[in-house]
Amino acid sequence: QDIVVVAHGQANDPFWSVVKNGAEQAAKDAGVNVDYRSPETFDMVAMSQLIDAAVNQEPAGLIVSIPDADALGPSIQRAVSAGIPVISINSGSDVSKGLGALLHVGQDEFDAGKSAGAKLAEMGGKTAICVNQEVGNVSLDLRCDGFAEGFGGSVTVLPTSNDPAEIEAKVAAALSSDTAIDTVMALGASTAGEPAVAAAKASGRDVNVASFDLSASFLQSIVDGDAAFAIDQQQFLQGYLSVNFMALHAKFGLMPGGNVPSGPNLITADKAAQVIELSAKGIR
Amino acid sequence: MNDTVQGAADERLKAEPLFAQLIKRPELGAVAGVILVVIFFSITADRSMFSLSGIINFMTPASQLGILAIGAALLMIGGEFDLSIGSMVAFSGLFFGVCAVTWHLPLVAAIPLTFIFAGAVGALSGNLVIRSGLPSFIVTLAFLFILRGLSLVGLKWATGGSTQLRGVREAVENDWLAPVFSGDAFPGLFAKLADMGLVATFNNGTPKVPGIPVEILWFVAIALIATYVLLRMPVGNWIFAAGGDRTAASNSGVPVNKVKVSLFMLTACCAALVAIITVMDAGSTDARRGFQKEFEAIIAAVVGGCLLTGGYGSAIGAFFGSIIFGMVVIGLTYTNFDQDWFQVFLGGMLLIAVMFNNAIRKRVTGER
Amino acid sequence: MNDTVQGAADERLKAEPLFAQLIKRPELGAVAGVILVVIFFSITADRSMFSLSGIINFMTPASQLGILAIGAALLMIGGEFDLSIGSMVAFSGLFFGVCAVTWHLPLVAAIPLTFIFAGAVGALSGNLVIRSGLPSFIVTLAFLFILRGLSLVGLKWATGGSTQLRGVREAVENDWLAPVFSGDAFPGLFAKLADMGLVATFNNGTPKVPGIPVEILWFVAIALIATYVLLRMPVGNWIFAAGGDRTAASNSGVPVNKVKVSLFMLTACCAALVAIITVMDAGSTDARRGFQKEFEAIIAAVVGGCLLTGGYGSAIGAFFGSIIFGMVVIGLTYTNFDQDWFQVFLGGMLLIAVMFNNAIRKRVTGER
Amino acid sequence: MTQDTKFHHGDATQNDSPIVEMKNIEKHFGNIIALAGVSFDVRPGECHCLLGDNGAGKSTFIKTMSGVHRPTKGEILFEGKPLNFATPRDAMEAGIATVFQDLAMIPLMSVTRNFFMGREPTTGRGLMKRFDVAKANEVTIEAMRQMGINLRGPDQAVGTLSGGERQTVAIARAVYFGAKVLILDEPTSALGVRQTSNVLATIDRVRKQGIGVVFISHNVRHALAVGDRFTVLNRGKTLGTAKRGEITPEELQDLMAGGQEMAALEGSLDGTI
Amino acid sequence: MTQDTKFHHGDATQNDSPIVEMKNIEKHFGNIIALAGVSFDVRPGECHCLLGDNGAGKSTFIKTMSGVHRPTKGEILFEGKPLNFATPRDAMEAGIATVFQDLAMIPLMSVTRNFFMGREPTTGRGLMKRFDVAKANEVTIEAMRQMGINLRGPDQAVGTLSGGERQTVAIARAVYFGAKVLILDEPTSALGVRQTSNVLATIDRVRKQGIGVVFISHNVRHALAVGDRFTVLNRGKTLGTAKRGEITPEELQDLMAGGQEMAALEGSLDGTI
Numbered sequence A: 001q002d003i004v005v006v007a008h009g010q011a012n013d014p015f016w017s018v019v020k021n022g023a024e025q026a027a028k029d030a031g032v033n034v035d036y037r038s039p040e041t042f043d044m045v046a047m048s049q050l051i052d053a054a055v056n057q058e059p060a061g062l063i064v065s066i067p068d069a070d071a072l073g074p075s076i077q078r079a080v081s082a083g084i085p086v087i088s089i090n091s092g093s094d095v096s097k098g099l100g101a102l103l104h105v106g107q108d109e110f111d112a113g114k115s116a117g118a119k120l121a122e123m124g125g126k127t128a129i130c131v132n133q134e135v136g137n138v139s140l141d142l143r144c145d146g147f148a149e150g151f152g153g154s155v156t157v158l159p160t161s162n163d164p165a166e167i168e169a170k171v172a173a174a175l176s177s178d179t180a181i182d183t184v185m186a187l188g189a190s191t192a193g194e195p196a197v198a199a200a201k202a203s204g205r206d207v208n209v210a211s212f213d214l215s216a217s218f219l220q221s222i223v224d225g226d227a228a229f230a231i232d233q234q235q236f237l238q239g240y241l242s243v244n245f246m247a248l249h250a251k252f253g254l255m256p257g258g259n260v261p262s263g264p265n266l267i268t269a270d271k272a273a274q275v276i277e278l279s280a281k282g283i284r
Numbered sequence B, C: 001m002n003d004t005v006q007g008a009a010d011e012r013l014k015a016e017p018l019f020a021q022l023i024k025r026p027e028l029g030a031v032a033g034v035i036l037v038v039i040f041f042s043i044t045a046d047r048s049m050f051s052l053s054g055i056i057n058f059m060t061p062a063s064q065l066g067i068l069a070i071g072a073a074l075l076m077i078g079g080e081f082d083l084s085i086g087s088m089v090a091f092s093g094l095f096f097g098v099c100a101v102t103w104h105l106p107l108v109a110a111i112p113l114t115f116i117f118a119g120a121v122g123a124l125s126g127n128l129v130i131r132s133g134l135p136s137f138i139v140t141l142a143f144l145f146i147l148r149g150l151s152l153v154g155l156k157w158a159t160g161g162s163t164q165l166r167g168v169r170e171a172v173e174n175d176w177l178a179p180v181f182s183g184d185a186f187p188g189l190f191a192k193l194a195d196m197g198l199v200a201t202f203n204n205g206t207p208k209v210p211g212i213p214v215e216i217l218w219f220v221a222i223a224l225i226a227t228y229v230l231l232r233m234p235v236g237n238w239i240f241a242a243g244g245d246r247t248a249a250s251n252s253g254v255p256v257n258k259v260k261v262s263l264f265m266l267t268a269c270c271a272a273l274v275a276i277i278t279v280m281d282a283g284s285t286d287a288r289r290g291f292q293k294e295f296e297a298i299i300a301a302v303v304g305g306c307l308l309t310g311g312y313g314s315a316i317g318a319f320f321g322s323i324i325f326g327m328v329v330i331g332l333t334y335t336n337f338d339q340d341w342f343q344v345f346l347g348g349m350l351l352i353a354v355m356f357n358n359a360i361r362k363r364v365t366g367e368r
Numbered sequence D, E: 001m002t003q004d005t006k007f008h009h010g011d012a013t014q015n016d017s018p019i020v021e022m023k024n025i026e027k028h029f030g031n032i033i034a035l036a037g038v039s040f041d042v043r044p045g046e047c048h049c050l051l052g053d054n055g056a057g058k059s060t061f062i063k064t065m066s067g068v069h070r071p072t073k074g075e076i077l078f079e080g081k082p083l084n085f086a087t088p089r090d091a092m093e094a095g096i097a098t099v100f101q102d103l104a105m106i107p108l109m110s111v112t113r114n115f116f117m118g119r120e121p122t123t124g125r126g127l128m129k130r131f132d133v134a135k136a137n138e139v140t141i142e143a144m145r146q147m148g149i150n151l152r153g154p155d156q157a158v159g160t161l162s163g164g165e166r167q168t169v170a171i172a173r174a175v176y177f178g179a180k181v182l183i184l185d186e187p188t189s190a191l192g193v194r195q196t197s198n199v200l201a202t203i204d205r206v207r208k209q210g211i212g213v214v215f216i217s218h219n220v221r222h223a224l225a226v227g228d229r230f231t232v233l234n235r236g237k238t239l240g241t242a243k244r245g246e247i248t249p250e251e252l253q254d255l256m257a258g259g260q261e262m263a264a265l266e267g268s269l270d271g272t273i
């Protein structure tokens, strides 16, 4: 039984490596074979080609993320019309049904951003920067947009590369040139979150730092009180459940009746400690 | 060896087998690499990779890359680089999207406009390179950033804040020009072939391959034209000369600057063509389109035997180089290797393909 | 112009002002660009950019880039490229992390091991380039992919599934060698200066700048040593010769192959140094460290006046090139420009800085 | 060897007005002064030799004549009209062909492609207009054979030719395309005896067709064999112009050496080097 | 000009065993046969001229001698022992210095740096051991002056030197470093009369010091002025070796032309080109 996962995030992306770990765990548990595939960068054209390649191999099930329904739609529809069951994960909950997917596991990036924004506004934030380490990656842009909507106050996007030294310097620069900034939202814990914490600490100011996704060091900062919280999509579930559902579907024709929301789940100081170890192993 | 007029036999020449004569040409060296990669995948990959649909599947990205790579190869032979190709794909994609979606222009206006626009940007960077005397690397690098940034700004402006512009497919759906730049060619033929059982079908009876994607046709056509231009047109000679030694070429009367600027415009237009095709196919464009394509195009050209220093190479080489690259990238998904190993695998295959092709050529031609 | 012995005055020479003599040197051309960028930011940016803490803030990434850029510049002068620098940062970072965290080695063993390891990989790619006669672009490109892929695989192996290896800070905290490779130098001095009111302090009295980050010291030291080697050591002459024309150099008795392989090893060791410093500073390493650093290093070297074709350039140029690049990347954050324009701005500033420096040099030296 | 034929050395058609006239040319490279005011002209049907020590400025001078360098000061008249060639292509289109000292060849390209670089013969019309490779190959092989070089094939890369073979390609090319003025910068330096005599004979033939030839050489005997007038440069300045017959080989050689003493060698060389 | 000094042309020390002996050397480039079996030797204190038509294979031959090419077939003996130089550096360390026809210079580098490329003089010890720029500049300027070139300064880039200046740098360098054998591939091709006589005088001087000289030239008169033995190549094969005095200039010239007819020029050139 072959199940193919085609996602828009690379295997070396901290977030997606957890999805991949989840999928592999499920494959082991359910006794199926799973292949995780992704384009080299956030590239919708390449991703649609990968879906086509997967369809050619006529797997028992196809699991895709849908950050751009226009670009990926035809390929997904081709899979569906070829009789391959499709489950969507992570992004695309709104279009998943329309394209013929059986169900969606995951949480919309926009909604996750929105809830984080609301939480930070509640903590007293007025002026925020949103550290985006990959501008143009639509799913990251959605996180920022959602955050801006939930936060309500003034939000500036700070574009960076994913070099920690550069991110730290840029956050420090932003903090020192605009003293009104009281909130930093990072779009990835290990790439952007950790340097943002370091910069905030060095600035000597009282700044709330929050981040999407988890990393052990960032969680440690939450425990230590240097960071506010992390938003956990529990993306392990996106990989695990989708593969598991697909395996069950292939064996017994079973499929849950509705979408499964995997998050959001805010990890604050009280919960952080217990998550650190799991995060260091790539499960959370 | 069609350039040869052989006089009387010369005792200073050994007889040379036809095979050696062929593989000496930069055009054909890359074929050895293609063969190696095909052999590798026929052993390790799923059989469906070399089915008709599998071949079309890897030829589609190879073609999109190849159109860029041929432009890049010509420019490299002419002695310059263009690092802004990838950003140009995003930028002209945005321009085309805006023409089609925001301004509701028909394709017959939108497409020429996009080419003119891209050509103008190419002419600009080319002129900057020539006038300033700076290396094209640094000038086009600046354009890489500038065009990428403008794409982002433009997208936000066109969509009112999003980094994704949608609705192109709907806007061009019924345009008579659309089939030339998007979708599959010869659908009728393939449907018939499927009925006759010559093309595999899905369970529901639709052919697995609805036609040949237009980019493949464009790719082949451009490769042929570029080869003809390089080998059989005066301007081809000028390109080689300009890249081989610009002072010598200019001293011999080659209009080096014009040649170089035209090449920059050509590369930009290749990028625009890819942008038009992919935007129409995907129905949308975003700020990351074409990311790092400049890099891949240069890889394909170099794998195909172009020298980075200019003055040597071929369009056919870039053609096969793109196929090698496309095959390796997509091929892995037909094998059982873990995705974690993808990059190791990609690097290894590239290295082996190039080394193999190089070793064969040396062995055959007796260079050392 | 310290290479000159001036004989009797020659009527075939015009007098040349000292300024013209200086700006002719590739070492000093890039200074014009630095000045321009500084002027630009002193007008547009927040004042804090050129406060002590602001300067240290942009010098830290500039130094990390600069260490790589100087290695890349030497290699480029020697006529080769290394595209695997960025991946090498990730890979040797992983190796170092494993040494320190998994194997619990003290720094005095872990650091030399990391350098030896990086040097060996550099020697491997260098030998492949030399032996095969392939362009270094394509060989090191393969290494870019391979090393990046191996970093991912290695990280997952070392951590049991995560792409981030942490705990380095804890592992090396009390090692006597740690202050040489991480943290800030001269903390005592700065504390004293703060007490004397010479360095700004936070409200609680701690100095805003606790010291000079060690990478800055490394950066300056390496730039000085590399300049000395290039201009005052026989091997510097060999590097220029090997890059200028490898046949001519080899015919004149320069051991071209040895020089090139050593340069590959050197670049790899520069990458390893950056890896060690950043891993110790961050306390962790992940699979994306050093992403695209090869690109930035080449940019900095070219901005600093290195020729892509080899044989010309300087370490000091790369030094200033890195500072320009670092300043532009960080500087925009201090201004009020919309951050969406970041890349447009980056590209524009790079172009202007290089054109300015070029124009100044031409104007002053009367080239045309 | 045939001893019966002598060159015709009658008065060059001195009355014709010059094709190219250069007045007080100066050329500076940054702080280096390569030419400090040189005047020179070529008339149709004459061979004007430009002589001088190494580094005197001969190559720099003919490069300003053929559009490679723009003079820092001075005036160029082409057929009486003031003119500044912006590129070598302009000069070529005006009918000036040059053999540069560094030959201006692309090592990686074939002999034929180098021969016709910039001025490819075409065949066909409209869209089918293309580089006439067959004709180009034929012309190349034939032109080289006339100069005394039997090529192995026209598609050998120029970079793999011997020094003399390469120089011959450059000369044959210039002769083929030189319509009004032919400039030869040390054309015989790398040539064998047979090829040298061919080149000298070619200069003579070309001159008789009414083309003006500028011939740079360090060989007094070669210069005297074909030259009608002799201009000597020294350290960027003219030492003067002499007509054929007005000057002895020894005097000319002294001028070329810049008036400086030469190493003792005369015994075995019969007077001239 | 001084007419009283004549070269010493006594029997070269023919009894000494050769420094370098090349036996039946063949060299093929792909399908091109450049050398089809050539034998040659140099003895200490003699000047052995290698002559021949363009493309005869002279440069290819001396490149196998100086370690640039590896012979396809054949044997090389250095001081009696079979030897294969893997790189030019090996040959140099054994005491062979070469002026290549293409000069082997780096255009972007200064004169001094080119002069000492690969063999830089150092000063200081241990870590302070460094390139002795002052000394290098001095030596360069002086060596060039001896050859008759007054450089503007030692840090001018070689690419901006005139053709003859550049060639002089290469010759001066080889003379400075040639310990046992000095190979000169058409060293005087771009030189002025004064520089040429200097080079010929230098060859004579060096030979008297017991160094073996291999001298390639197309100029019969130059060859006869300094050569002790003359080997003529034609189309990759030896036509034979003659000793000084055994052959007339006209015979030698005929051999060099490969036995083929030359264009009619003799009248104005006194017999030899």
Ligand SMILES: Nc1ncnc2c1ncn2[C@@H]1O[C@H](COP(=O)(O)OP(=O)(O)OP(=O)(O)O)[C@@H](O)[C@H]1O
Pocket (backbone or CB within 6 Å): D029, D032, D033, D034, D052, D053, D054, D055, D056, D057, D058, D059, D060, D061, D101, E160, E161, E162, E163, E164, E165, E190, E192
């Ligand atoms: N681009 C340049 N930059 C600086 N100096 C130059 C440049 N070109 C030539 N020169 C200098 O100008 C002088 C004249 O050079 P030119 O090549 O014209 O001499 P030439 O008379 O042709 O000598 P030769 O007989 O050796 O070829 C030389 O001393 C040379 O160093």
Ligand SMILES: Nc1ncnc2c1ncn2[C@@H]1O[C@H](COP(=O)(O)OP(=O)(O)OP(=O)(O)O)[C@@H](O)[C@H]1O
Pocket (backbone or CB within 6 Å): D160, D161, D162, D163, D164, D165, D190, D192, E029, E032, E033, E034, E052, E053, E054, E055, E056, E057, E058, E059, E060, E061, E101
């Ligand atoms: N690398 C190469 N590849 C192919 N052919 C070559 C190569 N090098 C030399 N040849 C050929 O070998 C022959 C001998 O060349 P070589 O340079 O030795 O001649 P030469 O005697 O030095 O002539 P010249 O007097 O013109 O310098 C030439 O015909 C040349 O075309």
Ligand SMILES: [Mg+2]
Pocket (backbone or CB within 6 Å): D058, D059, D060, D101, D185, E162, E163, E164
């Ligand atoms: Mg000259």
Ligand SMILES: [Mg+2]
Pocket (backbone or CB within 6 Å): D162, D163, D164, E058, E059, E060, E101, E185
């Ligand atoms: Mg030769």
